[in-house]
Amino acid sequence: MKAFKAYDIRGEYGKDLNKEMVYRIGYFLPQVLPMKEILIGRDVRLSSDEMFEALSEGLRDAGVDVADAGLTTTPMVYWGTGKYGFDASIMITASHNPKNHNGLKVSAKNVLPVGYDNGLKKLESLVDSDTKVEKKDKGQIRKLNMKPDYLEFLNQYKKDYSGLKLAIDFSNGMASLFSKDLFGDQYVALNEKADGTFPGHEPNPLEPENQEQIKEAVKKHHADLGIIFDGDADRVMFIDEKGNFISPDLIIALFAHFFLKDTTKKEKVVHDIRTSKAVGEYLSKFNAETVIWRVGRAYGATKLREVDGIYGGELAGHYYFRDFYYSDSGLLASLIMLNITDDFKKQGKTVSQLIHEISSYANTGEVNFRIEEKQKAMDAVVSYFKKQETPTAYYDFDGYRLEFPDWWFNIRPSNTEPYLRFLAEAKSQKLLDEKTQQVFEILKSFTA
Structure with missing residues (x-):
């Protein structure tokens, strides 16, 4: 079934997903995850209410009680799952996808992520089977307002930002639920009203065209920092005071000034296989x-x-925190970034100066190649460079990452599409151009 992905269930509503399928997802989920009561939140997409009705009906027909959190951010559902001890939770959202899409993000008890490898594959099989629904004693449904408790949690990370000039793009998404509570009136607001038609721009802050408004606002209003959220507020990205987009992986390094500056304990920081070598x-x-x-x-x-x-953290703008049930939160990440920005402004340092101190590597960004024979293409690239020079580090999960003294690359397959994703970094632009040209030549024979 097309909507079942590696990390969640997602697709075009009415085509890849419909209310009958969502009902069956609700009904069969308790056979995958043991549960007595489940927490459900939803975003502002036009199909979210219908999906909630179908999903909760399926769950209740399976004998499960439903706690209806109403409109929420995705991280708010993660937090509520852990805080209140729910057996499982579902966020109804398509995150950064276009307005006609929707989906489901599933978590188990203790906010454990449920992906295709640990639950969604089995659920897909049940939903797609001929197994008929046999209704049990109907579960109950109750309203749950988590906002006051959640806001109290976030406020622990909030400080006085009156010395900062900010521009914030809410992408007409769910971060707007907390706009005034967390940021007061001390910012230039863009696309602040939650609106499932996303009139400002698509809620994907990674796409350059969706960054244009926030970049312009930062420059026009001489802001110290620009912030842009995605549709369900699990991701956030930042713009420096010059109006430049900051590669989200570099923020992982910057967060050390909040989490690690006052500790002598050797802590562990996790990042994905695409992250700049400069971060480590x-x-x-x-x-x-x-x-x-x-x-x-x-x-x-x-x-x-x-x-x-x-x-x-990840290159895609997800940031995970031990004190947030090991989950990701765009709002929490933005508060941490504001703390760091404010501290360094008082020392006379700008965000762009901080980022420059982290990395001077030349970087390709992630490049996509349409290739059907993904494994053969990856193996050809890896074989070529291993013959040239022995890697100083080699990783063979999620594609491959090979590191050499002056450059490195990652090549990995898309989980859902016939694409190879390539990213490289080098100590000079000349070396980067030379190496990437060699990669592109190898991949030419595999491109569709």
């Missing part, structure tokens, strides 16, 4: 051990928990 080099100054792992919340959050890391 910078974190070593804080006595931190970096752990490289696979892309995606189902893997990143699980690995952070496994190694008991203090925090972690």
Whole structure:
């Protein structure tokens, strides 16, 4: 079934997902995850209410009680799952996808991510089977307002930001639920009203065209920092005071100034396989051990928990925190970033200066190649460079990452599409151009 992905269930509503399928997902989920009561939140997409009705009906027909949290951010559902001890939770959202899409993010007890490898595959099989629904004693449904408690939690990280000029793009998404509570009136607001038609721009802050408004606002209003959230507020990205987009992996390094500056304990920080080598080099100054792992919340959050890391992050703008049930939160990450920005402004340092101190590597960014024979193409690239020089580090999960003294690359397959994703970094632009040209030549024979 097309909607079942590696990390969640997601697709075009009415095509890849419909209310009958969502009902069956609700009905069969208790056969995958044992539960008596489940927490459900939803975003503001136009199909979210219908999906909630179908999902909760299926769950209740399976004898499960439902706690209806109403409109929430995805991280708010994660937090509520852990805080109130729910057996499981579901967030109805398509995150950063277009407005006609929707989906389901599933978590088990203790906020454990449920992906295709640990539950969704079995659920897909049940939903797609001929197994008929046999209704049990109907579960109850109750309203649950988590906002006051959640806000109290977030306020622990909030400080006086009156010395900062801010521009914030809420992408007409769920971060707007907390706009005034967390940021007061001390910011230039863009696309602040939650609106499932996303009139400002698509709620994907990684796409350059969706960054144009916030970049312009930062420059126009001489802001110290620009913040842009995705649709369900589990991701956040930042713009420096010059209006430049900051590569989200570099923020992982910057967070050391919040989490690691006053500790002598050797903490672990998790990052994905695409993360700049500069991040590990910078974190070593804080006595931190970096752990490289696979892309995606189902893997990143699980690995952070496994190694008991203090925090972690991804190139896609997810940031995970030990004190947030090892889960990701865009709002929490933004508060931490504001703390750091404010501290350094008082010392006369700008965000762009901080980022420059972290990395001077030349970077390709992630490049996509349409290739059907993904494994053969990856093996050809890896074989070519291993013959040229012995790698100083080699990782063979989530594709491959090969590191050499002056450059490194990651090549990995898309989980859902016929694409190879390639990223490289080098100590000079000339070396980067030379190496990437060699990669592109190898991949030419595999491109569709």
